[in-house]
Amino acid sequence: MLDIKLLREKADWVRERLATRHGGDDARVNEVLDLDERRRSALTEAEQLKAQRNSASKEIGALMGQKKIAEAEARKAEVRAIGDRITELDRLSAEAETQRDLIMAMIPNLPHASVALGRDAADNPEIRVHGAPREFAFKPLNHIELCERLRLIDFARGAKLSGSGFLLYTGWGARLERALINFLLDLHTHEHGYSEVAPPFIIGEHCMVGVGQFPKFRDQAYAVQEGLDASTLGKLYLLPTAEAPVANIHREELLAEAQLPIRYCAYSPCFRAEAGAAGVGTRGMIRVHQFDKVELIKVVSPETGYAELEAMVLNAEKVLQLLGLHYRVINLCTGDMGFASSKTYDIEVWAPGQGSFLEVSSCSNTEDFQARRMNLRYKTSAGENRFPHILNGSGTALARLFVALVETHQQADGSVAIPEPLRPYLKADCIPAGA
RNA sequence: GGAGAGGUGGCUGAGUGGUUUAAGGCGCACGCCUGGAAAGCGUGAGUGGGCUCAUACCCCACCGGGGGUUCGAAUCCCCCCCUCUCCGCCA
Numbered sequence: 001m002l003d004i005k006l007l008r009e010k011a012d013w014v015r016e017r018l019a020t021r022h023g024g025d026d027a028r029v030n031e032v033l034d035l036d037e038r039r040r041s042a043l044t045e046a047e048q049l050k051a052q053r054n055s056a057s058k059e060i061g062a063l064m065g066q067k068k069i070a071e072a073e074a075r076k077a078e079v080r081a082i083g084d085r086i087t088e089l090d091r092l093s094a095e096a097e098t099q100r101d102l103i104m105a106m107i108p109n110l111p112h113a114s115v116a117l118g119r120d121a122a123d124n125p126e127i128r129v130h131g132a133p134r135e136f137a138f139k140p141l142n143h144i145e146l147c148e149r150l151r152l153i154d155f156a157r158g159a160k161l162s163g164s165g166f167l168l169y170t171g172w173g174a175r176l177e178r179a180l181i182n183f184l185l186d187l188h189t190h191e192h193g194y195s196e197v198a199p200p201f202i203i204g205e206h207c208m209v210g211v212g213q214f215p216k217f218r219d220q221a222y223a224v225q226e227g228l229d230a231s232t233l234g235k236l237y238l239l240p241t242a243e244a245p246v247a248n249i250h251r252e253e254l255l256a257e258a259q260l261p262i263r264y265c266a267y268s269p270c271f272r273a274e275a276g277a278a279g280v281g282t283r284g285m286i287r288v289h290q291f292d293k294v295e296l297i298k299v300v301s302p303e304t305g306y307a308e309l310e311a312m313v314l315n316a317e318k319v320l321q322l323l324g325l326h327y328r329v330i331n332l333c334t335g336d337m338g339f340a341s342s343k344t345y346d347i348e349v350w351a352p353g354q355g356s357f358l359e360v361s362s363c364s365n366t367e368d369f370q371a372r373r374m375n376l377r378y379k380t381s382a383g384e385n386r387f388p389h390i391l392n393g394s395g396t397a398l399a400r401l402f403v404a405l406v407e408t409h410q411q412a413d414g415s416v417a418i419p420e421p422l423r424p425y426l427k428a429d430c431i432p433a434g435a
Numbered sequence: 436g437g438a439g440a441g442g443u444g445g446c447u448g449a450g451u452g453g454u455u456u457a458a459g460g461c462g463c464a465c466g467c468c469u470g471g472a473a474a475g476c477g478u479g480a481g482u483g484g485g486c487u488c489a490u491a492c493c494c495c496a497c498c499g500g501g502g503g504u505u506c507g508a509a510u511c512c513c514c515c516c517c518u519c520u521c522c523g524c525c526a
Contacts, residue, residue, distance in 0.1 A: 044485060047495040054495090057507040061453035072506085079506040254482085384490085385482085 001104055001372040007032060017110045020117050020334040027107045032100055039096035046089035053082050105215055109369040111334045112306075112343040118333025124346070125333070130317065131326035133350050138412045142353030143403040144284045146410055147173060150431055153285065165274070165289035167399070172431045176405075177292060179425035180398055181267050184294040184319060188395055192315045194265035194296060199245035201268055202236050207248040210374035211392075212340030212366070213240060219275045238271035242295035243392040250299060251374035257381055260388060261308065262299040265395060267292065285399045286358060292398035298391040299376070302368070305389030306343070309365040312393045313345045316361040319396050322421040325404050326350035328357060342367045349400065353407035358400040363393030406431075 007014055011029055018024035056079045063072040116125050147153040152173025158166045169177050188194040202224055208214040213221065221240055225233040239245060246266045255262075270293050285291075296315060300308045313329060320327045332344040341364035348357035368387035371377070377385045409417040414433030423429050 040485070043495085047485060050496085051494055053506075058453075060506055064453070076506045083506075 001369060002107055002110065003368075003372065004032075004036060004100075004104070008036065014110065018108065021108060021111055021337060022120070022335045023339075024108055028103050029107075032103050032107075035096045035100035035103070039093045039100060042089045042093035042096065046086055046093060049082050049086050049089070053079055053086065056082075105209070105373075108339045109212075109342050109366060111337060112365070112367075115337070115343050116331065116333045117335075119335040120333075121336050123333040124330045124336055127329040127331050127345065129326075129328045130321065131324075131350075133326055134352055134408055136352065140352050140407065140410055142284070143351070143407050144353075146353070146406045146416065147285075149414060150406075150416065150433070152176065152406070152431070155284075162289075165287070167285055167288055167290070175426060176431065177398060177402065179422060180401065180405075181292060181294065183422055183425045184395060184398075185265065185267055187319065187322070188265040188294065188296060188315060192263075192265075192318070194263045194315075197246060197249070197264050197266045199239070199242055199249075199266055199268060201239055203239050203245045203248075205235055205237065206251075206374075207244050208237055210248045210251055211244050211370050212338075212373065213244060216339055220273050222271045222273055239268060240272050241270050241293065241392075241394075242266040242268035243297060246295060246297045247299075247370060247390055247392060248374055250376050253376055254385065255299075255376070255378040255388070257301070257378055260299060260301055260378060261304065262297075264297045265294060266297070267294050269293075270397075285403055286354070288399055291400075294395050294398070296363075296391075296393045296395040299371075299388050300391065301378075302386070302389050305365050305367060305391065308389070309343065309345070309363060309391055312391055312395075313347070313361075313363045316347055316363060316393055316395045319401075320347065320349055320360070322419065323401075323405060324419045325408055327360075338362075338364065340364070340366045340369050342369065347396070349404040351400075351404045351407050354403070358404060360396040360400045360404070361394040363391070365389055365391045 002014065007029060011033060015027070015029050018027045018029070056075060060072050060075050060079070063069075063075065116123065118124065141149070144155070147155070150173070151171050152169065154168040154170050158168035161168060185196055189196050205214065208218075208221065222238040223233055224236045224238060245268075246264050249264070250262070269290055271290050274287060274289060296312055298308050298312065317327070317329065327347055327349045330346050330348065332338075332341075332346060337344050344362055344364040346359050347361035347363075349360045350356075351358050367389050370390045371387040376388065376390070378388050379385055405419075406416050409419065411417055411430070411433075416431040418426055418429050418431065
């Protein structure tokens with residue numbers, strides 16, 4: 001949510017900034033300003049009348065105390081008329097406010113000044129590259145072939161259980177997934193200073209609104225209902241990312257400045273309906289309805305927000321470095337950024353079997369956009385209440401990391417070598433070919 | 436799911452229709468006092484919104500949330516949420 005005061009005071013500038021991003025050019029700024037004006041004029045009049053009524057009621061109380069019943073009754077009749085007008089004005093201002101906030105909730109965040117202008121993914125500047133694609137002395141297999149040969153994933157039975165887009169990890173595959181989760185959590189908690197949290201996987205609608213998933217992307221979520229009781233539908237959702245519950249941990253709170261910075265990491269499965277994406281790259285494990293992810297969340301002061309973002313990207317990159325993977329970091333241009341973000345870095349890992357980069361992490365500073373939506377504030381030592389910056393980043397997504405790992409470290413004999421840092425977790429230095 | 440008890444400021448705890456601008460206490464900040472402290476005394480302190488150049492005044496709202504009754508609601512009525520105790524069910 002943008003600051004309504006910013007819209008009032010710098011409407012033209014806001015419109016300009018919004019126009020640089022995808023979906024930002026149809027933001028209904030004028031409508032918001034009009035509703036805001038209507039709200040305030042009704043509110044101001046209502047408040048004046050309420051002040052009148054309050055003092056009149058006090059007088060009536062005094063008259064009653066003095067047993068001047070007739071006089072009191074006369075005043076009552078007077079005030080009753082004011083009451084009707086107040087009811088009407090309250091209705092008008094509440095209506096305008098609801099409408100205003102409904103539209104405000106659909107307006108995306110403003111891009112940070114350092115973000116490159118652009119239309120889409122083709123305009124994303126590359127920030128840095130680590131390593132190089134591995135050269136193979138044999139013809140490398142893609143992850144689907146590898147998973148089938150090594151029985152890491154049973155694609156057919158996964159689909160049999162839940163439909164296409166759902167994976168059944170088996171044997172070494174299941175163990176590798178679990179090893180990766182533990183490896184990531186340990187790395188971020190022990191080496192990078194995050195505290196681990198384990199959130200609910202089913203979350204309230206307000207959490208989705210708080211991080212900006214709703215109302216815009218409601219059709220991308222799985223809604224749950226209790227049994228066949230349709231009246232419970234729409235209240236709870238399967239989380240699309242741990243960002244949704246974890247960023248909301250301190251919603252509606254007023255933190256002390258000394259509590260910042262807050263750094264959380266959390267493992268969770270992520271559920272995505274991927275509505276409209278059916279048939280696009282649905283084979284294998286690159287785009288699925290459920291995948292595991294370790295998420296990083298920070299709540300920090302605005303002064304440190306962007307330094308914390310840079311640090312977060314490095315924390316995510318460390319994962320790929322330790323696993324011996326080739327990757328690049330890109331900066332999403334204005335036209336390619338997500339709804340709630342002011343600045344986003346994506347990390348893409350090289351997958352030899354695909355011959356392409358796969359997005360395994362997206363690190364964003366949402367500035368005060370999410371904090372405002374969830375009413376999370378902190379009190380400065382000077383006593384001022386401010387909205388903190390809220391950052392989120394994948395550290396990292398698992399399914400695609402799994403793909404890059406097995407495709408990159410496959411051996412000529414059909415086995416998959418396990419990078420040294422991961423060995424203690426898998427309790428093995430390779431996934432054997434004959435498994 | 437059933438029965439009961441609760442939800443008031445940073446904490447505690449009064450308040451069942453009108454000097455309550457939410458008593459009192461604890462804690463907090465500042466000041467006085469003191470060689471310094473404690474005690475004591477005094478002052479101050481919440482959140483959001485409106486008006487505004489103003490973070491100055493003034494005004495409105497806020498006692499879990501939302502409706503209602505009333506000239507006036509923390510207080511009365513209705514619905515919902517949460518916490519606790521017991522029962523049922525259950526990993």
